[in-house]
Amino acid sequence: xxxxxxxxxxxxxxxxxxxxxxxxxxxxxxxxxxxxxxxxxxxxxxxxxxxxxxxxxxxxxxxxxxxxxxxxxxxxxxxxxxxxxxxxxxxxxxxxxxxxxxxxxxxxxxxxxxxxxxxxxxxxxxxxxxxxxxxxxxxxxxxxxxxxxxxxxxxxxxxxxxxxxxxxxxxxxxxxxxxxxxxxxxxxxxxxxxxxxxxxxxxxxxxxxxxxxxxxxxxxxxxxxxxxxxxxxxxxxxxxxxxxxxxxxxxxxxxxxxxxxxxxxxxxxxxxxxxxxxxxxxxxxxxxxxxxxxxxxxxxxxxxxxxxxxxxxxxxxxxxxxxxxxxxxxxxxxxxxxxxxxxxxxxxxxxxxxxxxxxxxxxxxxxxxxxxxxxxxxxxxxxxxxxxxxxxxxxxxxxxxxxxxxxxxxxxxxx
Numbered sequence: 001x002x003x004x005x006x007x008x009x010x011x012x013x014x015x016x017x018x019x020x021x022x023x024x025x026x027x028x029x030x031x032x033x034x035x036x037x038x039x040x041x042x043x044x045x046x047x048x049x050x051x052x053x054x055x056x057x058x059x060x061x062x063x064x065x066x067x068x069x070x071x072x073x074x075x076x077x078x079x080x081x082x083x084x085x086x087x088x089x090x091x092x093x094x095x096x097x098x099x100x101x102x103x104x105x106x107x108x109x110x111x112x113x114x115x116x117x118x119x120x121x122x123x124x125x126x127x128x129x130x131x132x133x134x135x136x137x138x139x140x141x142x143x144x145x146x147x148x149x150x151x152x153x154x155x156x157x158x159x160x161x162x163x164x165x166x167x168x169x170x171x172x173x174x175x176x177x178x179x180x181x182x183x184x185x186x187x188x189x190x191x192x193x194x195x196x197x198x199x200x201x202x203x204x205x206x207x208x209x210x211x212x213x214x215x216x217x218x219x220x221x222x223x224x225x226x227x228x229x230x231x232x233x234x235x236x237x238x239x240x241x242x243x244x245x246x247x248x249x250x251x252x253x254x255x256x257x258x259x260x261x262x263x264x265x266x267x268x269x270x271x272x273x274x275x276x277x278x279x280x281x282x283x284x285x286x287x288x289x290x291x292x293x294x295x296x297x298x299x300x301x302x303x304x305x306x307x308x309x310x311x312x313x314x315x316x317x318x319x320x321x322x323x324x325x326x327x328x329x330x331x332x333x334x335x336x337x338x339x340x341x342x343x344x345x346x347x348x349x350x351x352x353x354x355x356x357x358x359x360x361x362x363x364x365x366x367x368x369x370x371x372x373x374x375x376x377x378x379x380x381x382x383x384x385x386x387x388x389x390x391x392x393x394x395x396x397x398x399x400x401x402x403x404x405x406x407x408x409x410x411x412x413x414x415x
Contacts, residue, residue: 027052043103066142074152076088196271203267217252234408254390267379305337
């Protein structure tokens with residue numbers, strides 16, 4: 001069992017709901033109780049996933065199962081495969097913060113929060129919340145989940161390969177007449193990712209500097225106390241300074257931890273979200289390319305028919321060694337007509353598929369954008385509040401110390 005004193009804290013959770021107290025979800029998910037298993041290269045951490053539900057599709061009202069990161073990855077992969085045009089909530093990366101080892105309590109706590117946030121977002125998504133894979137993940141016993149994963153054992157590599165193919169395919173083509181809405185979407189998420197990445201990088205540098213500052217400031221307190229023991233006339237003043245520095249350090253520690261958990265991780269999640277959106281846009285572009293290719297085929301066939309009608313005596317590869325009778329010419333024209341009709345049917349179907357894809361992606365993007373604005377607003381307000389609290393604590397500590405220093409009269413004290 002990991003250090004529960006560190007990992008078992010009741011940290012405040014970010015709200016994903018509407019804020020309405022009457023908006024009680026029928027599927028509540030929590031991730032807690034991380035445990036380390038094995039050692040060396042075989043070591044991994046599992047998490048307790050608790051589900052409470054009133055849905056009739058579930059056989060019980062509450063479930064508690066243990067899951068490791070690879071299980072979460074399986075769920076994410078299945079969602080990506082089954083809902084290609086949905087903006088799938090991102091999983092946390094294997095390494096959250098470069099300065100933290102993956103088995104430290106701090107890292108595991110951040111991973112736990114990120115995994116819970118992933119499940120909460122999936123559960124709140126109207127298309128993902130009722131999928132069989134989510135239910136299996138939340139309710140299946142260990143052997144049942146293993147069996148389900150074996151049925152799709154090659155899927156992770158397969159989907160990873162498909163995503164890479166989509167990336168390469170989309171980057172190697174130029175789409176004609178791309179809807180400006182999707183151009184603007186792509187440009188926005190690229191710019192957003194750059195801005196958030198810069199802020200996250202700066203935030204991590206500040207956290208590292210402040211962590212170093214805490215280490216150095218922590219040396220103040222014992223020095224002041226030792227000094228107080230040897231110089232009684234200054235004892236009260238030195239003790240007050242020792243307490244002041246200690247209070248400042250504790251306040252700074254709270255600020256650094258909250259910046260990692262509440263600020264940096266929230267921003268980084270949206271960096272990962274932008275990658276999900278770019279993947280979704282590439283899939284949408286691929287559908288348009290397939291439609292455009294069919295339209296071009298119809299245009300080529302129609303042009304070929306026009307040439308055949310205008311110049312019936314033209315020699316082609318198909319007629320070079322054939323007896324070119326009027327019947328054969330008419331047959332060729334009929335074949336072209338038939339092929340054009342078939343292609344037009346495919347164009348109609350692909351056009352409808354493209355319009356459906358456009359509508360789906362736009363709806364997904366609009367919902368994501370609304371949630372993003374709400375989340376980032378809450379993140380920035382929380383960031384400001386925590387900085388205010390930090391400086392208020394520091395100010396109070398120095399005011400208390402100053403009060404003692406001003407009241408202290410070293411001349412009246414006995415040596």
